[in-house]
Amino acid sequence: MRISIENLTKIFPSRHKAGENVTAVNDMCIEIPSGKLVGLLGPSGCGKSTTLFMLSGLEKPTSGHIIFEDEDVTTLAPEKRGIGLVFQNYALYPHMTVEQNIMFPLVNMRLPKEEARQRALEAAELVQIEELLTRKPSELSGGQQQRVAIARALVKMPNVLLLDEPLSNLDARLRLQTREEIKRIQRATGITTVFVTHDQEEAMSICDQMVVMKLGVVQQMGEPQEIYDNPNNLFVANFLGTPPINIFKGKVENGGIYIGDEKVGETNVGDQEVFIGIRPEGFIYDPMGALTVNVQNVEVMGRDKTVVSTHPSSTKPTIRSIIDSDIKLPKDALQLKFNIKPNKLFLFNAETEERIYDGR
Amino acid sequence: MEDKQVRDESLAVEENLDNQEMDNQELDDQKLDDQLDSLIEEAVLETESQKPRQKMRLESFKRGAYHEQGWLFVLPAVLLMCVFTFYPIINTFVSAFKVGYKPLDSAYELKWGFENFVRVLRGDTGTGGANFARCFWNTLAFTFISVPVSTLLALLISVALNSIKVLQKAYQTIFFLPYLTNALAMGAVFATLFNVVGTGNTVETVGLINVLLGRTADNYINWINLGSDIWANRFVVIIYEIWSGLPFKILILFSALQNVNKQYYDAAKVDGASKSTILWKITVPLISPMLSYLLITGIMGGMKVYTAVVGLFGESMGQEYEVGTMVGYLYNYIEKGETGYAAAGSLILFGIIMIITLINLYVSKKRVHY
Structure with missing residues (x-):
């Protein structure tokens, strides 16, 4: 029916x-x-x-x-x-x-x-x-x-x-x-x-x-x-997914997506203040990566591990990034660098909180 | 879920407090014991006898003293109960078997036997007092008609009350008011309602009830006056009992209904149950513990009807005790000084109420859903 x-x-x-x-x-x-x-x-x-x-x-x-x-x-x-x-x-x-x-x-x-x-x-x-x-x-x-x-x-x-x-x-x-x-x-x-x-x-x-x-x-x-x-x-991005999505305050400038001074991606939307949402599984560990976070601790779950970290632009107290358990992280590192998967990164209007779609 | 946890926690806290209290008490006991010990030791030294046997006796005295203290605390209550509960009960049993016993008769010769019971049941007390069989049937008629009818009415009224929103509180108050009214006053009002003033050609008024029924001086029903039919009399008492029993029953059933989870009604509605199915298959079983409580206490109370009849028919309970009840019977014989008959009658009444209550409990075990 x-x-x-x-x-x-x-x-x-x-x-x-x-x-x-x-x-x-x-x-x-x-x-x-x-x-x-x-x-x-x-x-x-x-x-x-x-x-x-x-x-x-x-x-x-x-x-x-x-x-x-x-x-x-x-x-x-x-x-x-x-x-x-x-x-x-x-x-x-x-x-x-x-x-x-x-x-x-x-x-x-x-x-x-x-x-x-x-x-x-x-x-x-x-x-x-x-x-x-x-x-x-x-x-x-x-x-x-x-x-x-x-x-x-x-x-x-x-x-x-x-x-x-x-x-x-x-x-x-x-x-x-x-x-x-x-x-x-x-x-x-x-x-x-x-x-x-x-x-x-x-x-x-x-x-x-x-x-x-x-x-x-x-x-x-x-x-x-x-x-x-x-x-x-x-709201929808935030509500779905465990652990929940990470939200940053950021901006778009000349086709680049910036969190603080670091460029984490590219887009063709106009220059503006935005909320940037990144799913926990959207982080790729890379010593030369785009985004630098301050590590709090690393939770090992067996199947994968979660890096719990902080960032001054994050709207939540901690950032959670899930990475493969095979990937070796430097021991006792205070800071780690990540690249961001483009399809796990969403832009939201800073005022209406509506999604800003990439024109592509 | 959280509520429950909080409750559990508060319970646990209470328990702890209890434990502490117990600990304190135990400490006190310890102190008391020590004191007693030293006292006893002194006593023992004084008598200079250290025989083990005597010591044992002292030990038991010590324990006894402890228990006696406990008795001291409950003494006022025990005394009162002895005077006003236990002695009367025992005395009733004793007097019931003293044949022809009159406490005021100094020439009475003590004789034991069942003759009181036989005479009460046969109805030949030889004193012109109330007749037991008549009182018994009256009481049964009053009880087993008025209690079910008033419980059913109370159920319907409280269901109706529960389903209205406007003026619910006002109606609740109105229905409860009779509960606060004096029984004799209500009896007097009922007597007036049913009373016919004057006889034959000189009838002044046939009473409000007759008027409401459209009766005139030619064809009025004689409810309570001289020469009235026993069933007319009983009808008046039954109406009175139904009406005076309503307030308490409505109060109890209404609060029981308010406690029924509304979701059962929603579920029943979705399941396509009609209004009457919901009432009889859902509501009534869910409040059946309260219904059974009301029936049991109602029947017990009904078996003890007295004031209503006195209020309506005066102390003679009709012309010659013909509207008498079992409790009325007891008072009647106490008044006449025939304590033996009164005692025997009260034991029979006790037995009857017990049997009925046992039947009630047996039935409710099968029919009531707790």
Whole structure:
């Protein structure tokens, strides 16, 4: 099911008469292709969950339209939209067994009991919890509860599956496992899936498409790798990637990109003050390199090593550069020199923080 | 998650404090022990006897002294409980088996037996007092009609209250007000509402309730006056009990509803549950611990109805105790000085309440989701 979101806006009125209204989602326009796994990504308070709840019908938009395929569902009640929703803390009914929980949507559809039970079993098999059907939610681990919640959302065969922060209540190991699981279930069912997360790694690892949001405004949408390689603005560049991108204050002068007095690259944009973003993997160690940094320490990770350093023009306290573990660095060096890979270097307007694209 | 951590930490801090306190106490104990030791040693030296046996006795005295101190601290409470709780309980058991016992009768000859119970249950107390069987059935009718009905009403009212935004606090106050009203005063008001003034051709008013029902002097219902039907009487008491039971139940259920996580309702909405399905399949099970608490305490309270009936029908509980309740029965016989019957009746009431409560607990274990 293709989902079109057109000029969607949600304004929460303030509780006090004099207070300001809060715009949670501001004029959002995106198109979610059918059968894809799409992640809504952003820091907390960026309106991603509000968007999800508007898709589910639990929140009413202030203005704008939500269109499923060709049908405008903006004012349609949640149960009529054919959606499955998995809540952040699962919201499993504590007084029902796992089976009753999964069957609940079917019972409401007045399906015959035998058929409902059969379908509940199939959904349970899909998420691999068929041996837990007689248990109560309180007798399950967090990961198992998560699976039950997904089974309950899937059992009515929805056209759209919505997941609100599906991994935030799981421990680190289970999180890795469950995100693979979500990907597998999505592939197996082919249901258009939208999920919300604040964890960019999580979104990058399983999404087909990713929507980066900030303060209710969509910053960029596209495939994870493409957004990573071509961030639209400083916020997106900063938000994606671990360790995060290094940002320097610099300038463009006569086709040269300068950090301080050192020329780290070339461009054909006009002379101006800029923010220069360099990905940690964009540094090449070279004794004759362009950029000189003051080394703080070197973290050896086995696979690669990270040089933690400082630079007067950096907007962050430290710079992180990841280099291959084979490369020999001079011992106890106070300063190191790097060349910068041109495709890992981005220029941003110093005022608007928008990306300045190279004309080439 | 963070909240929990903070709470855990504060708990840990509290625990530490507790430990410290315990340490302090232990130190104090140590001091006390030392003091006692030296005292005992002096005593031992004075008597100049160092036999091991005597020493042992002193040791046990020392321990006893320590325990006696503890008793000293709780003595006021223990004394009060002995006078007002334990003695009456024991005395009730004893008097119940003293046949024909009247505390004011100096010529009474002590005779043990079950005759009090037999006479109470048969209803031939020979004193013209209340009839036990009638009181028993009245009480059952009052309890098992008024408690479920008022709990159900309270549930519906609190659900409605919970779903409105405007004037919620105002309605909450209005519903709670009856709780603060005196039972006898409420009884008097109810009596007025149902009262018919005058008889036959001289009926002055048929009472507000009859008026509301569209009844006139020709066809009014005799609720509580002379010659009224027992079920009319019971109906009035039941209405009274339902109404007076509402405030507390609404208060409890409303706060229980406020504690239900809103996400369950959202989940149910997405799952396509209708309003009534949400109420009966989600809300009620989630607040079932509170419902069961209200039913159990409500039934216990219902079995002890007395003031309502006195407020409505006077101390004679109708013309001849016909609207009497079990507690009314007890007071009736205490008043007559027939302590033996009253004691036997109270033991029977105790047994009945216990059986009902056990059934309640058994049922709630199966039906209530904690």
